[in-house]
Amino acid sequence: MTLLDSVVMQGLGRHGALTSEDKALLLGLELNSRRVSAGEVLWQESADVDLFCVIKEGWAYSYRNLGNGSMQILKVYLPGDIIGMRDFGFSRRLAGVAMINEGVISPFTYQQLFELFGRSPALAAGIIAVAVRQQAILTERLVYLGRYAAHERLAHFLYELYLRLKRIGAVEDNGFFMPLSQEQIGDALGLSAVHVSRTFSMLRDEGLVVRDRQHVTLPDPEALARLVEFNDTYIDEALPPVFQSFA
Amino acid sequence: MTLLDSVVMQGLGRHGALTSEDKALLLGLELNSRRVSAGEVLWQESADVDLFCVIKEGWAYSYRNLGNGSMQILKVYLPGDIIGMRDFGFSRRLAGVAMINEGVISPFTYQQLFELFGRSPALAAGIIAVAVRQQAILTERLVYLGRYAAHERLAHFLYELYLRLKRIGAVEDNGFFMPLSQEQIGDALGLSAVHVSRTFSMLRDEGLVVRDRQHVTLPDPEALARLVEFNDTYIDEALPPVFQSFA
DNA sequence: AGACATTCATAACGCAGGTTATCGACGCTC
DNA sequence: GAGCGTCGATAACCTGCGTTATGAATGTCT
Known part of the structure; x- marks a missing residue:
């Protein structure tokens, strides 16, 4: 890459x-x-x-x-x-x-x-x-730290990774390699490691996220996207036209 | 200005x-x-x-x-x-x-x-x-949304405003005009308006913040700064030397 | 393979902060 | 100055998440 x-x-x-x-x-x-x-x-x-x-x-x-x-x-x-x-x-x-x-x-x-x-x-x-x-x-x-609950934060975090990884070709069958520990995820989301674990279990029980050690699968990415109302304009958007004349 | x-x-x-x-x-x-x-x-x-x-x-x-x-x-x-x-x-x-x-x-x-x-x-x-x-x-x-409690968030927020206002000459006797409602402060800090009110009362009882309608006074700004371990390098720092040769 | 450190799941318990409600103080408009 | 809307203080109640603890599974070192 x-x-x-x-x-x-x-x-x-x-x-x-x-x-x-x-x-x-x-x-x-x-x-x-x-x-x-x-x-x-x-x-x-x-x-x-x-x-x-x-x-x-x-x-x-x-x-x-x-x-x-x-x-x-x-x-x-x-x-x-x-x-x-x-x-x-x-x-x-x-x-x-x-x-x-x-x-x-x-x-x-x-x-x-x-x-x-x-x-x-x-x-x-x-x-x-x-x-x-x-x-x-x-x-x-x-925004998520300020105004969303743990399961929304985690879902959003995973979906963001999913989109970014997909863009660089690192997603296969809706699954990807994810080397972060739950403690690290907690440090990113402002949650305790214990609650990250609980929240993973919740998302698993709802069929939204399957995790096996360092491998994560999103069986239904669209369902996850709906849960988090993902705003993806900022990830994929091209430069606005005005930049062309400048550059 | x-x-x-x-x-x-x-x-x-x-x-x-x-x-x-x-x-x-x-x-x-x-x-x-x-x-x-x-x-x-x-x-x-x-x-x-x-x-x-x-x-x-x-x-x-x-x-x-x-x-x-x-x-x-x-x-x-x-x-x-x-x-x-x-x-x-x-x-x-x-x-x-x-x-x-x-x-x-x-x-x-x-x-x-x-x-x-x-x-x-x-x-x-x-x-x-x-x-x-x-x-x-x-x-x-x-960082504050992720890892600090309400009173630290509010103290940090007020101290940040205090520093920024001081820089533009809008602080007098450690006091300044602050037109935000508690609801708006809550929306900035990820708290409910009620809890912002509670937290203001707390800071008042500790002698750290005095508020009268839209006027805020910090009787002891340094004490507040210690409470929030304020990291002020990013507010006042000049451009690094390497920019001089560029610019 | 045995010893040890990480990581994770789950449970029990407590508390910070959300929610709802009530009341008083201001600041509008007419 | 009467009526009304906004703002803030405080109280009562509830819950989501932190904390602590325990045990199981996995990975690593020798």
Whole structure:
């Protein structure tokens, strides 16, 4: 899973906006790559912002460790995602990032990013759009934390993963690999691990979610989508037309 | 309160990065202005994204109306804030925006924004940094929704307002004007209006917050800051050095 | 294969916060 | 200033979720 694949699949490279030079520039971000182990911390909160990463394999999450001893997971990153854009414009990290399972990442620097922006406005627009869409996903989580019950939060979380994984071709027979522990899911959804377990049992009893260790199947994704009234415009939407003239 | 004041006060215009042309461009965004009434909806969720606004007077909030009948307020905007940047890169609004009290706004278009970006990289960086900081505030709210109790959420919310208002010179004797109803505060914090009232009483009894109708006083802001372990780096931080060479 | 650490399911119990209701204080309009 | 609508305080009651505990299943190390 390269960034190029991801950007194209997210509809940001359509309309013939990406020249072959653009593609070469994008691939150039991924010349370096590094194998990382499960649980490895890529950076801690408050560390200097020196680089960003593309995830090529594996899952990661960004998190905040809180004064009261708990952790809030902000976002789960999948292959093809850019990590660290949250910190763009800051000199210190606003959140830590750690790998969930083992994988491969491609780090690149602020300088590389600026150079790319200078060379291709189309890519600049595309990358900014990707970052903005990640924020939209975060906002959606905020809405769920504020105003929905546990089973709706979990259903929404799983359905979001399902859609994002489907887009990168990682869903088969409505099922996907899901390396998160229930404790981690709880940290993402603002729930205790125990209640995540209870809620999984509930969704299982209702025939909405089947889980076997690290494999999740959604027997009827549409039913789940109805339960959570999923707002998917922000995940798949292309850049608005006005960007074409700019880029 | 103009955008220029705001950008400068937020430390994004320091380092002599803003030329007099930059300043003229910024002020040019605010040539149009319009008086708006209390409660006026500036746009609804899903409306076409045609313009952005600078708030010159008054408070506003962005919100989502949810299927279960409740509302989640995403962010409260104060004078000097840019509204609508959340939707940058989308063709439909992700959230509605409404005025809290009456005020004055200056609308500007996508085209104006792009033109400004093309003419001044320094301003482009500055405006993006402002948008990124607004997202950081949102992330902080998410953390509080996920992992903190009602009194901590409310204390954090009030302290955040206090800091933001202080920065624009709207705090006097540790007190400020706060036009939000308890129902609206509840919608922002994921609490019922009743519990917001209970929590205000609690903070009052502890001597942390004094409230008289729409006026709030924090007798001991530092004590409140300790209670919420306020992370203020994201509010006041200047752009990192690497941006200077770019801009 | 044995020892140990994780992860997960389920139960029992308590409490923070939701819900509903009532009442008083303001701020409108005419 | 009478009537009305909105806002906020407080109380009573209920429930969803946190907490703690226990045991079973699985994965890992040697």
